[in-house]
Amino acid sequence: xxxxxxxxxHAVDVESWAHRARRGKRPLSRCYGPAPVSExxxxxxxxxxxxxxxxxxxxxxxxxxxxxxxxxxVQDATIIEFADLPGFPVPSVEGHAGRLVLGTLAGKQVAxxxxxxxxxxxxxxxxxxxxxxxxxxxxxxxxxATNAAGALDPDATPGSLMLxxxxxxxxxxxxxxxxxxxxxxPRFPAMDRAYDAELAQWLREGAKxxxxxxxxGVYLATLGPTFETPAEIRAFGVMGANAVGMxxxxxxxxxxxxxxxxxxxxxxxxxxxxxxxxxxxxxQTLHYSALAADDLQKLIIGLLAKL
Numbered sequence: 110x111x112x113x114x115x116x117x118x119h120a121v122d123v124e125s126w127a128h129r130a131r132r133g134k135r136p137l138s139r140c141y142g143p144a145p146v147s148e149x150x151x152x153x154x155x156x157x158x159x160x161x162x163x164x165x166x167x168x169x170x171x172x173x174x175x176x177x178x179x180x181x182x183v184q185d186a187t188i189i190e191f192a193d194l195p196g197f198p199v200p201s202v203e204g205h206a207g208r209l210v211l212g213t214l215a216g217k218q219v220a221x222x223x224x225x226x227x228x229x230x231x232x233x234x235x236x237x238x239x240x241x242x243x244x245x246x247x248x249x250x251x252x253x254a255t256n257a258a259g260a261l262d263p264d265a266t267p268g269s270l271m272l273x274x275x276x277x278x279x280x281x282x283x284x285x286x287x288x289x290x291x292x293x294x295p296r297f298p299a300m301d302r303a304y305d306a307e308l309a310q311w312l313r314e315g316a317k318x319x320x321x322x323x324x325x326g327v328y329l330a331t332l333g334p335t336f337e338t339p340a341e342i343r344a345f346g347v348m349g350a351n352a353v354g355m356x357x358x359x360x361x362x363x364x365x366x367x368x369x370x371x372x373x374x375x376x377x378x379x380x381x382x383x384x385x386x387x388x389x390x391x392x393q394t395l396h397y398s399a400l401a402a403d404d405l406q407k408l409i410i411g412l413l414a415k416l
Contacts, residue, residue, distance in 0.1 A: 146235055147290040149196030150242035156194055157209070157247060161187035164211040166220035168416060169244035169369070170409070171360055173225060173256035176376065176398055177206050179214075179406050180223040186212035191224075196239025198232060200224045203391065215413035220244050227355055229333035234282035234359045241363040242293060251308070251416060252364040253409060254373040257394045258328060258354035259336070259381035261346050267380070267393075268400040270408065271324040272312055273373040274304055276358050277350055280332050284359045285366055294366035303365055308372035308412065315411035321404045326351025328375055330358035339383025353381055374408065376401040 157164065164187060172179055180186075191197035191207040200207045210221040222240060226232050244252065258271070265271075289296045316323035329345050331337060333355035337345070345353055352375050364371050378397035379389060387393070 145288070146196060146238035147242060147293065149239040150246055152195040153197060153239060153243040154246045157189065157211070157243070160189055161211045164218065164220070164247065166211060166218045166244070166247050166249050167251065168217055168219045168413060169241070169247075169249035169252045169364075170219055170221045171225055171252065171254040171357070172221060172223050173254075173356060173376075173398075176255045176257070176402060176405060177223040178402050179409060180206075180208070180210040180221040182406070182410075183210050183212035183214050183219060183221060186210050194243070196243075198226045198230075198236055200226050201230050202227065203395065215410045217413045217416060219413070220247055220249055225356055225360070227333060228280055228282065228359070229355060234280065234284040235287060236284075237359045238284050238363050241360055241369075242367060245293065245364070245367040245369060249369065251305075251370045251372070252360070253308075253412065254357050254360055254371065255405060255409075256328075256354050256357045256373070256375050257378045257398050258352040258375040259379050259389070260377040261342060261351055261353065261381050261384070262324075262326075263380060263384050265324065265377050265380065267378055268397040269322055269324060269377050270316075270401060270405060271326055271328075271352055271375040271377055272309055273328045273352075273357075273375060274309065274325050275327045276303065276361065277327060277329040277345075277348060278358045278362075279345075280330050280358060282359075284363050294368060298362075298366045300362070300365060303361055303371060305370040305372055308370055311412055311415045312372060312374070312408060315408055315415075319404075319407050319411065321408060323408070324351075324377070328357065328373070329353045331355055336389045337382050342381045342383050345381075352377060372412065374405060376405060
């Protein structure tokens with residue numbers, strides 16, 4: 110029996126690929142399309158090397174909703190559109206520019222993902238893999254992620270910051286599902302120290318020095334695009350969540366699999382459903398992200414100075 114696996118981009122004859130794999134012609138791990146995620150990352154690396162031959166970033170940054178302004182402060186910047194890089198889908202959501210920005214920030218060579226994609230845009234969790242693995246291949250040993258999130262603590266002020274100390278994945282998927290690439294990490298990576306303790310402590314110290322209020326807590330990721338119901342928020346609170354959003358967790362998983370140190374900060378743009386009379390909207394997210402952008406940028410620049 111011949112089985113054909115089809116996606117929007119390709120169709121693969123599983124029997125013929127598997128048969129060739131058994132004959133030693135091609136490994137079974139290549140049965141999942143014409144350009145597996147690791148191969149896409151390597152192809153993207155080649156393009157980046159040609160466009161920015163002197164780039165040697167040690168820190169990668171993922172800039173969330175309305176928070177891409179930090180990339181504008183990168184000096185001697187080389188800007189590459191996501192559309193020009195294999196495996197880098199173009200974001201469709203306002204507040205996400207869809208550009209890779211390489212250059213110097215706070216004396217460190219960085220690679221900024223100015224904007225991200227979300228699963229609710231129709232992407233699989235594996236979509237983020239080429240993007241993060243490209244950062245790893247470029248030399249980034251540290252990933253700093255930012256996002257906009259809703260607060261589960263009624264005392265939280267919209268526009269305040271929260272250091273992510275752990276996460277709960279409620280997105281019904283994992284970006285590492287599928288063949289494992291041992292060149293990046295093990296088949297079963299541990300996630301008990303997903304967020305680096307030393308980086309977190311430096312962020313705490315930096316916030317204290319700068320006079321920035323920095324909350325701490327657990328980030329819960331949902332699929333979206335709908336905001337949560339009040340009942341879901343109550344359930345998430347029982348589970349131990351302090352903030353809820355629709356991103357970040359897939360990127361953190363891929364980064365930790367590749368051995369990168371991770372720090373992450375949420376901008377709390379609103380109180381979660383049922384905790385406020387204010388209507389939830391993406392416009393609200395962008396508004397409070399803009400208000401918090403200055404503090405967030407100062408905090409990240411201070412962290413970069415310590416690395």
